[in-house]
Amino acid sequence: MDRQPSPEQGLERLFLTEAPGQRGVWCLRRGRGRGSCTDSTVGSCVGSDLTRGAGGEQSLVGLRGGSLDVREQSRVEPAAGEVQQGHWSLTEACPEAERARPRQPRPTAPMEGAMQLLSREGHTVSHNSKRHYHDAFVAMSRMRQRGLLCDIVLHVAAKEIRAHKVVLASCSPYFHAMFTNEMSESRQTHVTLHDIDPQALDQLVQFAYTAEIVVGEGNVQTLLPAASLLQLNGVRDACCKFLLSQLDPSNCLGIRGFADTHSCSDLLKAAHRYVLQHFVDVAKTEEFMLLPLKQVLELVSSDSLNVPSEEDVYRAVLSWVKHDVDARRQHVPRLMKCVRLPLLSRDFLLGHVDAESLVRHHPDCKDLLIEALKFHLLPEQRGVLGTSRTRPRRCEGAGPVLFAVGGGSLFAIHGDCEAYDTRTDRWHVVASMSTRRARVGVAAVGNRLYAVGGYDGTSDLATVESYDPVTNTWQPEVSMGTRRSCLGVASLHGLLYAAGGYDGASCLNSAERYDPLTGTWTSIAAMSTRRRYVRVAMLDGNLYAVGGYDSSSHLATVEKYEPQVNSWTPVASMLSRRSSAGVAVLEGALYVAGGNDGTSCLNSVERYSPKAGAWESVAPMNIRRSTHDLVAMDGWLYAVGGNDGSSSLNSIEKYNPRTNKWVAASCMFTRRSSVGVAVLELLNFPPPSSPTLSVSSTSL
Known part of the structure; x- marks a missing residue:
């Protein structure tokens, strides 16, 4: 019986061998039987060119521009390094191709005593220990305490501090440069440091290991310069934060100097701002008395100095001079040039400044005094006479506060007042006036608020009172020459103007001016038209009296007052x-x-x-209003209170000129028609113990 040929007989084999002298290049040869091979070369390829065909067949690409199919026809195991029809093994012959060929997951060979795991491509588990750094540094700190593996000893004064260079270099740029550059210290095990406090250095080395340090009044003055030297900015910032919390009138100048010495710019700015804001109290301290002339000049010449009155600046200057009068009397003229003498009252100028021997004996000081008195004697020329010494100071950090004064509602006339702080969006009740006032004129002059005339429910008023936001009190001022309600009030060049109104018998066209520095009212030119329910505003150094009622008709006319020529002239009428x-x-x-x-x-x-x-029309308000008041604040117009034709209002809306739209603002506590409104720039607000109300904006 004929023997069946073995599966290997008669089959042409394909052998894959590495080309001589060309590592990674493989030649495919034909042959029959194990070990037999012809010299006919089918082609060559790089191992990574071996791919699987789309139909599941195996192909060897790159062979003379085509591919050779190797389909399954036999299960005979090939010799190592050969490719057979139907079965192949490239593990030894072409390792790059073997790694590139896709594989199905297969069980790994079990290790003795181990579980059997599956090999899955891309299946891993990531581990991140959040405590690793902490635990590592705790261990290093313990090693330092025991002296283990320490490779550096820091000598400062009589103190020795052991540490690890790698820890110090990783935390401090100063030590990093010392131990990693070509400095002699990088090869030494003992280093001596100068200009640093031993205790502060010990604390900072400990901080390098623990990331913890306590800053207090006992160590901040040595710790901050040490941290600056070692460039440990986090500790330096912590020291600055502590000093910032310690600011007080008694030490703010010292902290400012300390910050300047060690280039702590943020702390320096904060301390300087604190000095300006609390100057009245700072000027009474020993630190102020010991300041050099240059620093005193910088303070008293600042526009941002927070003082209720220029009298405080004058007194501070004299106190500083008299602290060492023999050495400092020569500086009086320079100091007096920084005091804004024109803003002092005439009584103070004559009763204190002119009477002070340190001032009156200097010719330059006499010229300054004459300048101030001239400013008082020619109020109508103040716009021309204005200098840096006539400009009121405005404290840095001060913000606008809107005051609503008096007014009335159904069967009531109010003497109470409230104020709105835009920074907190809150209304606060402030001190009440001594007199109830509706139809009142209100304006701000300097840092005081003035309530002028009005109606108290019985009669029209000539009385005036002013509000001091520092003390939260009202005090009486000199009364006008004429009773006026429904009047217009505005301020210009430090003067208070009152125009028109109603005296209880007739509609007025007269006007008068009040000078807070002299405490006197002076009549000025009368308007061309009688006007009650009139409003007055200042624009470009002139006053505008707008509309009103002349006892027979409501007015569209407007007239302008020019203080330098003391005359009113008509301008274009309203629409x-x-x-x-x-x-x-x-x-x-x-x-x-x-x-x-x-x-x-x-x-x-x-x-x-x-x-x-x-004139041109802009967007209308959301609510009809009369007997309200309008004021500009923070780039907006605020329409406050008033009457809508049927009832008094506590609502407020504000106008944005950039969008030409009115939106609601927080409402007042009290409904107020015939109200007076003005704005003060204040640093410390609200006054102590003022009730507050936070009201979110409502739809109008």
């Missing part, structure tokens, strides 16, 4: 007749909002441009 309107100036334009035209309460708004000499 609508308006009495009891709100008037304010914003971004060089005069705005008038709402009011009454004789038939109805208005919500329309218009704007006057002095350059164009014409």
